[in-house]
Amino acid sequence: MGRPRTIESIREIVIRLARETGWGYGRILSESRKSRLRGVSRSTVKNILKEEGIKPSPKRGSGSWDEFLKAHVDALWQVDFFSKMAWTPTGLRQAFVLGFIHVGIQRVFCSPCRFKSGAKWMVNQAHAFMEQAREAELPMTHLIRDRDGKYVQEYIEVFE
Secondary structure, X not given: OOOOOOOHXXXXXXXXXXXXXXXXXXXXXXXXXXXXXXXXXXXXXXXXHHHOOOOOOOOOOXXXXXXXXXXXXXXEEXXXXXXXXXXXXXXXXXXXXXXXXXXXXXXXXXXXXXXOOOHHHHHHHHHHHHHHHHHOOOOOOEEEOOOOOOOOHHHXXXXX
């Protein structure tokens, strides 16, 4: 009666992800979808974790996201990499831009667009942005970004 039990290999993957990473069921579900695991739903992950006695969300640090933002608003930045199709004399091409926004004052710095992105360009834009922020006397203690693969290690090291 009822639905068949989740196959053991999926159960093992979900349990391993929860124990080794500390992720909650939302993140585990997202990662399992990226891996194209079939037969995994939010309730499946939640039920597996519950059966194993694993809490469905990781233990969070003290304070909320809102409290973090308020505490760091004067030196908090967000960066995002985006592209846009643009007409050029040679036809339609993809232009790349890095956009930085200061969360507190909502000031935006955009890199000059370029038709070829790459590690060297990303690092140069990071240095150029840091110089602009220094000149504007805008401190930076935290930089929030997504997990785009274009953020190479050399780029990350500029901000460390």
